[in-house]
Amino acid sequence: DIQMTQSPSSLSASVGDRVTITCRASQSISSYLNWYQHKPGKAPKLVIYGASSLQSGVPSRFSGRGSGTDFTLTISSLQPEDFATYYCQQSYSIPWTFGQGTNVEIK
Amino acid sequence: QVQLQESGPGLVKPSQTLSLTCTVSGGSINSAGYYWGWVRQHPGKGLDWIGYIYYSGSTYYNPSLKSRVTISLHTSKNQFSLNLDSVTAADTAVYYCARASDYGGHDAFDIWGQGTMVTVSS
Numbered sequence: 001d002i003q004m005t006q007s008p009s010s011l012s013a014s015v016g017d018r019v020t021i022t023c024r025a026s027q028s029i030s031s032y033l034n035w036y037q038h039k040p041g042k043a044p045k046l047v048i049y050g051a052s053s054l055q056s057g058v059p060s061r062f063s064g065r066g067s068g069t070d071f072t073l074t075i076s077s078l079q080p081e082d083f084a085t086y087y088c089q090q091s092y093s094i095p096w097t098f099g100q101g102t103n104v105e106i107k
Numbered sequence: 108q109v110q111l112q113e114s115g116p117g118l119v120k121p122s123q124t125l126s127l128t129c130t131v132s133g134g135s136i137n138s139a140g141y142y143w144g145w146v147r148q149h150p151g152k153g154l155d156w157i158g159y160i161y162y163s164g165s166t167y168y169n170p171s172l173k174s175r176v177t178i179s180l181h182t183s184k185n186q187f188s189l190n191l192d193s194v195t196a197a198d199t200a201v202y203y204c205a206r207a208s209d210y211g212g213h214d215a216f217d218i219w220g221q222g223t224m225v226t227v228s229s
Binding site: 031036041043045050053055087091094097098099100 | 146152154167203
């Protein structure tokens, strides 16, 4: 199985901050990397697919970069509705695997 | 707008079969190109992919669960289901159903249900 490792596991930030989350794959996954936002008690929401493509309806302050083994999700100006847990997920091979999550908290 | 909703028992006894159903509304489960899958989240943990079924009926399972899991389509009801055999306390989790779409060769879960908590306990 491909292991996905996110860092940091949690972070505290203020509204308006620029936030970057890193995801590393245990082997090359090309650009088969997705990012999800998950709030407690809610359905996870697709934010980025294919490493860098913004899902329809997602604000442009979200962006994704990377290929191979190293990827980032950046929120350019954190908004109150962005406080959540973010997961990366590889769709390069079965079984699909997720990172352990990054909890973005209010400072 | 396609929506998914999980349903099933919230409590299952050890060694029994966990059975969940996902009802699809706003679209057809027969639509070409989609995968219909299940993901679970153990308490306080991250997300784990269980498997999915292609609209054609082909199935793909996580090898860690493959001997115990079955995902099926029920096209007449526009539903798909998850059966997990011989459950233990380690199967206690929130179970999500989700649809995976092909975005130019990149598959991703783009629609999710709200999730349903299943506890395995006698």
